[in-house]
Amino acid sequence: MSSPVNAPHSTASTAAAVSPQGSPSRLGNASSLARRVMAQGRYESVTAIRNGEQLLISLVLPLMALFAVVWSGLMDSAGVRGVDVAVPGVLALAVLSSAFTGQGIATGFDRRYGVLAYLSTTPLGPAGLILGKACAVLAVLLLQVVVIGGIGLVLGWQPVWAGVPWAVLILTLGAASFTALGLLIAGTARPEATLALTNLLWVLLGAVGGAVFPVPAISWFSGIASFLPSATLGDGLRSAFGTGMPDVGALLVLAGWGILATVGALKWFKWR
Amino acid sequence: MSLEGLQKTVRSRRGDLHILKGVDFHARSGEVTALLGPNGAGKTTTLTIAQGLDRPDCGTVRLLGEDPWHAGAALRSQVGVMLQDGGLPPSATPARLLRHICSLYREPADMAALTERLGIDEFSGRDIRRLSGGQKQRVALAAALAGRPRVVFLDEPSAGLDPVSRQLVFDLILELKQAGLAVVLTTHLLDDAERLADHVVLLRDGTVERSGSVAELTDRTGPTPVHFSVPQPLGADALAAFPSGLHLVAEGPSAPADCTFRVEGLTSPDAWADLAGWWRDHRIMPTDVRLLHRSLEEVFLEVAP
Numbered sequence: 183m184s185s186p187v188n189a190p191h192s193t194a195s196t197a198a199a200v201s202p203q204g205s206p207s208r209l210g211n212a213s214s215l216a217r218r219v220m221a222q223g224r225y226e227s228v229t230a231i232r233n234g235e236q237l238l239i240s241l242v243l244p245l246m247a248l249f250a251v252v253w254s255g256l257m258d259s260a261g262v263r264g265v266d267v268a269v270p271g272v273l274a275l276a277v278l279s280s281a282f283t284g285q286g287i288a289t290g291f292d293r294r295y296g297v298l299a300y301l302s303t304t305p306l307g308p309a310g311l312i313l314g315k316a317c318a319v320l321a322v323l324l325l326q327v328v329v330i331g332g333i334g335l336v337l338g339w340q341p342v343w344a345g346v347p348w349a350v351l352i353l354t355l356g357a358a359s360f361t362a363l364g365l366l367i368a369g370t371a372r373p374e375a376t377l378a379l380t381n382l383l384w385v386l387l388g389a390v391g392g393a394v395f396p397v398p399a400i401s402w403f404s405g406i407a408s409f410l411p412s413a414t415l416g417d418g419l420r421s422a423f424g425t426g427m428p429d430v431g432a433l434l435v436l437a438g439w440g441i442l443a444t445v446g447a448l449k450w451f452k453w454r
Numbered sequence: 455m456s457l458e459g460l461q462k463t464v465r466s467r468r469g470d471l472h473i474l475k476g477v478d479f480h481a482r483s484g485e486v487t488a489l490l491g492p493n494g495a496g497k498t499t500t501l502t503i504a505q506g507l508d509r510p511d512c513g514t515v516r517l518l519g520e521d522p523w524h525a526g527a528a529l530r531s532q533v534g535v536m537l538q539d540g541g542l543p544p545s546a547t548p549a550r551l552l553r554h555i556c557s558l559y560r561e562p563a564d565m566a567a568l569t570e571r572l573g574i575d576e577f578s579g580r581d582i583r584r585l586s587g588g589q590k591q592r593v594a595l596a597a598a599l600a601g602r603p604r605v606v607f608l609d610e611p612s613a614g615l616d617p618v619s620r621q622l623v624f625d626l627i628l629e630l631k632q633a634g635l636a637v638v639l640t641t642h643l644l645d646d647a648e649r650l651a652d653h654v655v656l657l658r659d660g661t662v663e664r665s666g667s668v669a670e671l672t673d674r675t676g677p678t679p680v681h682f683s684v685p686q687p688l689g690a691d692a693l694a695a696f697p698s699g700l701h702l703v704a705e706g707p708s709a710p711a712d713c714t715f716r717v718e719g720l721t722s723p724d725a726w727a728d729l730a731g732w733w734r735d736h737r738i739m740p741t742d743v744r745l746l747h748r749s750l751e752e753v754f755l756e757v758a759p
Binding site: 198199200201202208209210211212213215217218221222225229232233292295296297299300301302303304305306307310453454 | 505507526527528529530531533537539540542543544546550557558561563567568571597599601602603604630633
């Protein structure tokens with residue numbers, strides 16, 4: 183290691199640089215909760231966007247899925263344009279990517295490196311850290327919706343615009359539920375196991391779990407799969423963008439998954 | 455900070471593991487408190503509980519008058535923490551991380567002055583994963599001080615540092631103490647504790663084995679024997695004239711003709727003058743004169759299993 187300082191500050195200047203100033207306010211020396219959460223959200227979103235692997239799974243792979251489905255005509259059927267089914271499904275896949283797989287892996291390794299423990303000792307605290315992560319997920323999701331939705335429109339997607347508010351609600355609920363599921367896995371399993379599990383589930387839930395493609399009508403399988411969070415998210419988005427109406431059942435099941443995962447994460451999540 | 459009756463048990467496959475069995479100590483403002491002990495003594499668990507990262511099964515913890523487990527932003531903003539494993543995200547650069555940490559505080563530290571002082575500027579744009587252990591330690595220390603804390607916890611602050619960086623960190627810790635901060639640190643390097651600590655807590659097997667100042671722990675408050683050597687064996691006349699009230703003990707294997715001695719009984723200034731007078735009267739030129747007080751390391755080895 184090279185010599186650390188050439189011209190060190192005087193004792194007085196460094197002590198003054200780090201020692202407490204004035205009388206603490208109600209928040210001590212912490213900035214306001216909103217500022218802390220926004221700062222963490224900004225920090226995490228920039229980290230996610232700069233990370234090549236996360237960008238791959240959040241944008242590149244969902245876009246590849248969109249192009250593949252649209253150009254192959256896989257979802258085209260009588261009276262139904264494939265692109266109108268594909269875009270909501272790919273948006274559901276994008277939620278899985280950023281909220282579940284991306285956040286799960288990032289949180290798992292942050293836990294391994296002690297980053298979660300360290301940040302929870304700062305004014306951010308555990309609650310601020312989770313709120314900051316939620317902001318980051320929403321920011322990345324917004325970027326995904328703009329890019330995937332924009333490219334979908336270019337490819338000929340014709341959503342029912344009246345369903346957009348419902349779609350926003352379902353996307354937000356889906357992001358919250360899948361973030362909670364990702365944190366539940368990241369907070370209880372080793373980071374390597376989290377990496378493997380969240381990637382595997384991303385493929386399975388995306389391909390056959392009702393996210394990208396509607397659940398195939400096989401009697402026993404569709405009965406089970408319709409309760410998967412991926413299927414309820416995909417069905418909810420397809421209903422909102424396709425009919426302009428909410429799929430209330432899907433909304434309720436998705437909310438149930440969110441509540442269960444949050445309770446589980448609160449109970450079992452380990453910061454170290 | 456005060457810890458009283460701290461107990462902690464964790465369950466493992468081999469059964470219950472009693473990590474802390476009743477730990478009590480205080481750390482005061484303007485003092486450096488060093489937590490020492492062999493591996494597995496409970497140092498990191500004690501610090502973890504004091505930082506509010508874990509909860510004791512039994513006992514009370516007060517940090518700036520509050521329970522750290524239920525700490526709000528106000529308390530956390532006045533406490534700086536440097537974890538043993540750093541807690542630094544490997545993909546961030548020191549500059550970006552420290553800027554972010556500063557944004558969590560109303561009046562953050564003057565980070566430009568701190569990073570210059572700690573020599574972080576020269577690698578502040580490099581990913582943390584590419585830094586050496588000592589460079590990471592310095593970044594972690596800067597992060598712990600970002601919020602101008604009143605209490606700072608440093609877990610192994612000098613681990614992995616080269617001698618120059620180590621001195622730099624020591625100087626900074628002493629400045630923090632002089633500025634009135636309460637500094638609580640753990641270290642395996644007993645020289646560090648001896649140089650820095652006002653108060654030492656020696657843990658063993660989950661309990662406080664000994665605590666006090668370095669002088670108290672090493673018995674430096676009472677009379678200390680003196681070691682000296684001479685180039686030639688002492689003559690019989692010199693030995694016969696050794697001051698009464700003092701004890702001259704040959705330390706070498708071939709006593710009394712050896713050249714290495716220990717003097718005991720130096721309980722007053724007159725006793726010291728008698729010894730010096732004996733050297734003068736018998737033309738003895740002592741070499742390697744030193745006080746034979748115990749080092750913290752010797753105390754530690756007594757405590758270590």
